Amino acid sequence: MIYRADYLVLGTGLAGMGFALKVADTGKVLLVTKSTLEETNTNYAQGGIAAVAVPPDNFEKHIKDTLICGDGLCNEEVVRMVVREAPERIRELVEWGVEFDRNENGGPDLAREGGHSERRIWHFKDHTGEAIQQALMRKVREHPNIEILENHFAVDLITRHHLGKLVKRSHQDIECYGAYILNVRNNQMITALSKITVVATGGLGHLYQTTTNSPVATGDGIAMVYRAKGVIENMEFVQFHPTSLYNPGERPSFLITEALRGYGAVLKNASGGEFMKKYDPRGSLAPRDVVARAIDHEMKVRGEDFVYLDCRHLDREGLKDHFPKIYRKCMSLGIDITRDMIPVVPAAHYLCGGIQTDREGRTSIGRLYALGECASTGLHGANRLASNSLMEAVVFAHRAAKDARSHLNEYSFQENIPPWDDEGTTHPEEMVLITQNLRETQQIMSHYVGIVRSDLRLKRALSRLEIIYRETEELYQKSTMSQRLCELRNLINVGYLVIRMAQDIRESRGLHYTLDHPHPGESREF
Numbered sequence: 001m002i003y004r005a006d007y008l009v010l011g012t013g014l015a016g017m018g019f020a021l022k023v024a025d026t027g028k029v030l031l032v033t034k035s036t037l038e039e040t041n042t043n044y045a046q047g048g049i050a051a052v053a054v055p056p057d058n059f060e061k062h063i064k065d066t067l068i069c070g071d072g073l074c075n076e077e078v079v080r081m082v083v084r085e086a087p088e089r090i091r092e093l094v095e096w097g098v099e100f101d102r103n104e105n106g107g108p109d110l111a112r113e114g115g116h117s118e119r120r121i122w123h124f125k126d127h128t129g130e131a132i133q134q135a136l137m138r139k140v141r142e143h144p145n146i147e148i149l150e151n152h153f154a155v156d157l158i159t160r161h162h163l164g165k166l167v168k169r170s171h172q173d174i175e176c177y178g179a180y181i182l183n184v185r186n187n188q189m190i191t192a193l194s195k196i197t198v199v200a201t202g203g204l205g206h207l208y209q210t211t212t213n214s215p216v217a218t219g220d221g222i223a224m225v226y227r228a229k230g231v232i233e234n235m236e237f238v239q240f241h242p243t244s245l246y247n248p249g250e251r252p253s254f255l256i257t258e259a260l261r262g263y264g265a266v267l268k269n270a271s272g273g274e275f276m277k278k279y280d281p282r283g284s285l286a287p288r289d290v291v292a293r294a295i296d297h298e299m300k301v302r303g304e305d306f307v308y309l310d311c312r313h314l315d316r317e318g319l320k321d322h323f324p325k326i327y328r329k330c331m332s333l334g335i336d337i338t339r340d341m342i343p344v345v346p347a348a349h350y351l352c353g354g355i356q357t358d359r360e361g362r363t364s365i366g367r368l369y370a371l372g373e374c375a376s377t378g379l380h381g382a383n384r385l386a387s388n389s390l391m392e393a394v395v396f397a398h399r400a401a402k403d404a405r406s407h408l409n410e411y412s413f414q415e416n417i418p419p420w421d422d423e424g425t426t427h428p429e430e431m432v433l434i435t436q437n438l439r440e441t442q443q444i445m446s447h448y449v450g451i452v453r454s455d456l457r458l459k460r461a462l463s464r465l466e467i468i469y470r471e472t473e474e475l476y477q478k479s480t481m482s483q484r485l486c487e488l489r490n491l492i493n494v495g496y497l498v499i500r501m502a503q504d505i506r507e508s509r510g511l512h513y514t515l516d517h518p519h520p521g522e523s524r525e526f
Helices: 014-026 059-069 076-095 128-142 220-227 288-302 316-322 324-332 388-410 431-448 455-478 483-504
Strands: 002-010 029-032 146-149 152-159 176-183 188-199 238-245 266-268 307-310 342-351 354-356 368-370
Touching: 002 014, 002 176, 002 388, 014 029, 014 128, 014 146, 014 388, 029 188, 059 076, 076 388, 128 146, 128 388, 152 188, 152 220, 152 483, 188 220, 188 388, 220 354, 220 368, 220 483, 238 288, 266 288, 288 307, 288 342, 316 324, 368 388, 431 455, 431 483, 455 483
Parallel strands: 002 029, 002 188, 029 146, 188 368
Antiparallel strands: 152 176, 176 188, 238 342, 266 307, 307 342
């Protein structure tokens, strides 16, 4: 089966749907998700979206906070661009039907999170992402030029090597003509041809045993672009959210938003003692990389499985009103956050690197854009400032859409694309082969390539992962297509990239912390 669309968009979070809405009046859009429309990391986002609103906040303060958090690796031009354009994009979200909490004067009820010097987090209670997701889903479902394919899994991008051309080419010579997409329900392969393709497939949280990410976060877009010879960068910078709810067996882990610490909650050890001031003068509101390492160190030193987040000193009704989702979740486990401390543990949360893009979201591959968490735009550097991710997604969706519209008429559909070749494959092997390799991959990454790393750990991780890679590639070559097998393959690809890029950086920087190469002047408390 062949589909043709002017724009092929892989992913249905804020970045993907935002782009689709902005180009749909100029051509047909095929919006593809491997699950349901709402199953995205955007939908799980609790805290909010950062954007300067009112004094005493200003652009320079937000820019400075972002640059400090990024530990010297941000692209300052990109930071300035995104911060300055964010307020206009917030106004547009409101026009699209997104509701944000308001104060008694009708202005935005802004929150503060770790690393921010001012209150600038636009939110709706403690489920901002869900509010954004629902509003955009209504818009895309109503648009006559947007066709939605749910339960369709993008397997690989279509580029020139599918045309049988054996001429050696550089990154700049590669173009994308669409993607091969698996209909998960009937296992049939679709050839989706497009003039412009957008990868907005999210992160790689399920590379780790403990993650706050939606189950769809398996690094698919990054792995596809890597296999298509696109440029990938900064994969070593994996952000662990300091505070996911400690509830063994639950996956994904329930996120306890950083906004709760911004509201006044304090991190404590099992004995009830505050510990964050030992690691950073900002205490519980230090940037996420510092807080995550501090918690990791406290647990290891004390031999405990979690630390606590204490809200007991805060206003009872205010807590319930501002954080209803967290309150209900904890109560379902017998934890009253107004009376009991919340057990928390770090969890894989966000990838700061990914597919290299320019200021318009263009990748190194022609006719291909990357947006959202799978993209490396230069905004985050070595560490993402809280709530800058949704800001990045909406700003780059706008810029990419504007650029794509201006170039659409320069492209045509590539003909003579061969159908997916599954000759010689047989029925899938036992599922246990896939699930066991997945489990081992997650264990390797969690134990050796987590919050704290070392040269030996990285070397051991790479040697272990190479064995799993060979086994999985052999399985892939002889088995009929399945989503689970493709996801495993993608996770192994991105796991390899994380390890190799972590080996290449010979210092501790931001989210990459190694015992063998400390950050100049950094405390050795960790």
